[in-house]
Amino acid sequence: MKTRRNLLKSSAGIAAGSVFHIGSTAHADSPLEIDSQFDGSIQKVPRWEHTLPFPVPVKPLSTGQIPAAYGGKMVGDVLHKVAPEFYTAPADWNMQNTQYYAMVAKAGEAFILPPSMGLRTPFWGYAMVNSDGTVGQAVSPGPQLRYQIGRPVVVRTTNQLPEEISTHMHGGHWPSHSDGHASFLVIPGASRDYFYPNVLPRRKDGTFDISESPSNIWYHDHAADITASHVARGLAGTAPCFDALELDLIKRNVLPGIPGQSDEDTIYNNPYDTYLALGDKVFHRSGVLWYDNNNNNGYLGNVETINGAAYPRFTVEARKYRFRFLGASTARHRRIRLSDNSRMLRIGNDAWLFPKGQEIQAFGISPGKRVDIVIDFSRYKPGTQVFLENILEQTNERGPEGKLEEIENPTVSGTPEFIHQLMRFDVVAAKPGIPNASVTAKTELRPHEPIAASEVEIRRSFRFERKKGHWAINGQFYDERIANAVPRLGSVEEWTLENSSGGWWHPIHIHLESHQQVRNLTTGARPAYHNSFKQDVTMLGPNSSIVIRMRFRTFLGPFMFHCHNNEHEDVEMMFQFEVAESASARAKPVNRFFA
Amino acid sequence: MMAAANWHRRCLSVLFSCLLSQPGNLTAAGDTGLQNKGLLLMRQEFADSLPDPVLTNHRGERVRFFTDLVKGHAVVINFFYADCERSCPLTNVTIRNLRGDFTASFGRSVRFLSITVNPDQDTPEVLARYAKQHAVESADPDVPDWQFLTGNRDEIRELRWHLGMREKDPAIDNDPSQHAATLIVGNHATGRWAKLNPLVRHSLVREKAQRIIGWTAAQRYADIHAEVSAAGTGQAPPRPVLRIQEGPLPSGGEEPQLPVLGVVSDQLAGVERSGVRVSASSLRGKVTVYGRIYTLCPHGSQAVLAAMKRLTDAFAETGEFHVVAVSPSSPRETPEFFQTFANLAGAKKEDPWWFVTASKDEVNRFTETVLGLEPPRLIPAEERLHPLEEEEHDLRLVLVDQEGRIRGRYEVFHPDPFLSNEAAWQVGADAARLLAAPSPDSVSP
Numbered sequence A: 001m002k003t004r005r006n007l008l009k010s011s012a013g014i015a016a017g018s019v020f021h022i023g024s025t026a027h028a029d030s031p032l033e034i035d036s037q038f039d040g041s042i043q044k045v046p047r048w049e050h051t052l053p054f055p056v057p058v059k060p061l062s063t064g065q066i067p068a069a070y071g072g073k074m075v076g077d078v079l080h081k082v083a084p085e086f087y088t089a090p091a092d093w094n095m096q097n098t099q100y101y102a103m104v105a106k107a108g109e110a111f112i113l114p115p116s117m118g119l120r121t122p123f124w125g126y127a128m129v130n131s132d133g134t135v136g137q138a139v140s141p142g143p144q145l146r147y148q149i150g151r152p153v154v155v156r157t158t159n160q161l162p163e164e165i166s167t168h169m170h171g172g173h174w175p176s177h178s179d180g181h182a183s184f185l186v187i188p189g190a191s192r193d194y195f196y197p198n199v200l201p202r203r204k205d206g207t208f209d210i211s212e213s214p215s216n217i218w219y220h221d222h223a224a225d226i227t228a229s230h231v232a233r234g235l236a237g238t239a240p241c242f243d244a245l246e247l248d249l250i251k252r253n254v255l256p257g258i259p260g261q262s263d264e265d266t267i268y269n270n271p272y273d274t275y276l277a278l279g280d281k282v283f284h285r286s287g288v289l290w291y292d293n294n295n296n297n298g299y300l301g302n303v304e305t306i307n308g309a310a311y312p313r314f315t316v317e318a319r320k321y322r323f324r325f326l327g328a329s330t331a332r333h334r335r336i337r338l339s340d341n342s343r344m345l346r347i348g349n350d351a352w353l354f355p356k357g358q359e360i361q362a363f364g365i366s367p368g369k370r371v372d373i374v375i376d377f378s379r380y381k382p383g384t385q386v387f388l389e390n391i392l393e394q395t396n397e398r399g400p401e402g403k404l405e406e407i408e409n410p411t412v413s414g415t416p417e418f419i420h421q422l423m424r425f426d427v428v429a430a431k432p433g434i435p436n437a438s439v440t441a442k443t444e445l446r447p448h449e450p451i452a453a454s455e456v457e458i459r460r461s462f463r464f465e466r467k468k469g470h471w472a473i474n475g476q477f478y479d480e481r482i483a484n485a486v487p488r489l490g491s492v493e494e495w496t497l498e499n500s501s502g503g504w505w506h507p508i509h510i511h512l513e514s515h516q517q518v519r520n521l522t523t524g525a526r527p528a529y530h531n532s533f534k535q536d537v538t539m540l541g542p543n544s545s546i547v548i549r550m551r552f553r554t555f556l557g558p559f560m561f562h563c564h565n566n567e568h569e570d571v572e573m574m575f576q577f578e579v580a581e582s583a584s585a586r587a588k589p590v591n592r593f594f595a
Numbered sequence B: 001m002m003a004a005a006n007w008h009r010r011c012l013s014v015l016f017s018c019l020l021s022q023p024g025n026l027t028a029a030g031d032t033g034l035q036n037k038g039l040l041l042m043r044q045e046f047a048d049s050l051p052d053p054v055l056t057n058h059r060g061e062r063v064r065f066f067t068d069l070v071k072g073h074a075v076v077i078n079f080f081y082a083d084c085e086r087s088c089p090l091t092n093v094t095i096r097n098l099r100g101d102f103t104a105s106f107g108r109s110v111r112f113l114s115i116t117v118n119p120d121q122d123t124p125e126v127l128a129r130y131a132k133q134h135a136v137e138s139a140d141p142d143v144p145d146w147q148f149l150t151g152n153r154d155e156i157r158e159l160r161w162h163l164g165m166r167e168k169d170p171a172i173d174n175d176p177s178q179h180a181a182t183l184i185v186g187n188h189a190t191g192r193w194a195k196l197n198p199l200v201r202h203s204l205v206r207e208k209a210q211r212i213i214g215w216t217a218a219q220r221y222a223d224i225h226a227e228v229s230a231a232g233t234g235q236a237p238p239r240p241v242l243r244i245q246e247g248p249l250p251s252g253g254e255e256p257q258l259p260v261l262g263v264v265s266d267q268l269a270g271v272e273r274s275g276v277r278v279s280a281s282s283l284r285g286k287v288t289v290y291g292r293i294y295t296l297c298p299h300g301s302q303a304v305l306a307a308m309k310r311l312t313d314a315f316a317e318t319g320e321f322h323v324v325a326v327s328p329s330s331p332r333e334t335p336e337f338f339q340t341f342a343n344l345a346g347a348k349k350e351d352p353w354w355f356v357t358a359s360k361d362e363v364n365r366f367t368e369t370v371l372g373l374e375p376p377r378l379i380p381a382e383e384r385l386h387p388l389e390e391e392e393h394d395l396r397l398v399l400v401d402q403e404g405r406i407r408g409r410y411e412v413f414h415p416d417p418f419l420s421n422e423a424a425w426q427v428g429a430d431a432a433r434l435l436a437a438p439s440p441d442s443v444s445p
């Protein structure tokens, strides 16, 4: 294995062709090294040919009244119905402002590989229904929904694929029926009315907890048994969410945007703010995606994509940009930096902004995670090319090389042993008229409300482990009928997440709300800065044990928690907790009322 | 009635054989949106790229894995070896049950393929004997085929790897028991494949397998259609009363009623360890758990006694709960013997827990005809762990409600500790439900 990599290194020195080229092009055109049994795959992929696709924001079909595209069917008048909360929303949920969308999961075809290769790739994605009822083209990443706290949303999702789906809106606070529970499905030909109330949980005194307002939501398929192949085929999309606090930061030009435009209108148009969904794939020589259906350890691709395009380039003005990085791979972990090792400002973890940003040179990102980053390109002369690099080697499904602490270290010392360039930034002069955004590491962003030990009502412990070739939690497997934990509505619990395996990595995702890391039981360490506020995915490296605290508010019913290595999740490292009127220390049958 | 059902099944088989001669049609019939060639390839390439080694089945027929067995079919594959004692028997039970489940719905369009990972030892002759032991051949033409297959060691390993049964660590990879607890379920026509875990509830395994094996959406999602149509008429749902922040409990989510499986209509004529003659009729009005124990059985009875102890501890205080351990009497197993035995099991004198002995015939009659447990199985001499251990007993606990109706049987002793824990938890949960609802519903047996 080392031999092939060394060979690639020695073939370095391809001309950069740029005046102000920064960084090594040693790996240009060479595939990632992976342990794959498939040898018919595409190896050579031209770089920087695609321009970075911006996820397309979509407008609602209507506000306040059911759109014509619903064909006269009331909300809930579809096979899988609507969340019961839709009928019982309190007055301050502003149901009169409800925005209605209709979406279809279906197949599409696009250039994921650079167009000069002439190979179109079939994929599974999402399309919007137009106001006249016609269905648009499927895209992947899917159409971008833009939410605002205080504006409820209904999305009628119809499945035109041959397999069942369940759309999980990852990072938000939703009713059980609409959360994308692994067994609350949309079967082929049927629809489910997903109800996203966009409300914040309430504090004990009844006021809304603005510390819990999410920014970076993404959606992806979550259907039990087949999540991984669906995500790998393209069933994922993005959905930023705004509240008054964040809109004000944009309006005051603290966060990148066009003041007066990016904080207005239904879609908050913003050329200086985009998701970067990181994916990896293996392609047949025909351009068709290759996925090993029976590898339940993890799918690693040898070609990297961003927002559904292999190795794109992105022309940036010499100013600050906000990049919402998204680990959209099913099994690949990455450590990301700029090719000149220059500083970036990290402003959030998963869905939530930090109280204050952190200056970093690199960050780790596992499947399911979001990392909110501001990069200031004003430090570069127009004409400069700078690269986005992954400096974390991972050749097998177990996980990357190295320790979690090293991967998440915010500073990079020396030259990394492994470099794989993902995207090229082409810097041009900033358009006049809009000053550079003002955010720095000193800027106050979103307040944080820590959970105190005295608030904890119940402690539970979950061990993530391998069992007889399958993936288990506390020795047990996912059962759609069993609520493995039953927390009381409005309570706080403390959970220990334990990975006793020496080799495997498990990113643990808990639905419903953020959770807060308390300490690492293995090392005794307090969480690092980026983990000391809120997250919805806690990374468990080999032999580690992390204590978290979490609130369970607003919604009753079952919610998932699981490994976000989607292959592990499928067989069947997944549990559910059911928020109920009274807590139970042991498992109980699930209440199917919410399905 | 039977004839009609059989006719229906036969009819299905004919339908499948027609369809199977044109695999292309199957996809068109069962799926939507797959006219695109690339999409078809995306779904089918996994199976199309499988190796095609020549294997020999237990009937001595030589078959090619992909061409003769997988192409155009739905398959359930497992890796086993004839000497496997721990995981394989459990997996075989799952396969036997799935075969029964799918006879009426899928007939011979689904195949069960058990491939040995020990081909040097598992020759076609060994497999023939193994197949005979498992009574896999059936005269009914609708029972799905179950073949045991052997072949070249290296080719089988390569096939196993391609099917995703590969461990990075060669030591684990070469250990055949590591691969025994997985089913690979696939459908060549629809391109859907998955590894299934036979260690979960059987109905889960069946539902998951059906999603893959099903040729039409109606077959694949039968369970969901059933649940949705049971929940309502397809109209907008009634407004439930639902608590969002502060408010009343949800009104929905009525828990399903426990089934009525029979009635304890008859007495057990036996003697309690106290020496007193007892009768089951005096337990009317109480929730009662019956179980058979066997004082020589080291592990099975331990599990049963432990479950009984937990139940007694949990519910003794209600005064409405009773446990009955039944055992055949022998010169050794006297009431006095059972006093000591019960002490060792943690039963106190005042506990609502009887240890009842009766003649062996009486115990067999009561457990089989009244409690509905399986009759004892004679253990072949060479399988006996103990010279006195002649019979294997059905050690399930039987839950009886206040009206003397049987509401559940629970396998608290199972080779898989997960399943036995689940059963032990379930009997407690169900007993609690019966105790919480003292006025019984009007269901009659």
Ligand SMILES: [Cu+2]
Residues within 6 Å of the ligand: A505, A506, A507, A563, A564, A565, A568, A569, A573
């Ligand atoms: Cu995992």
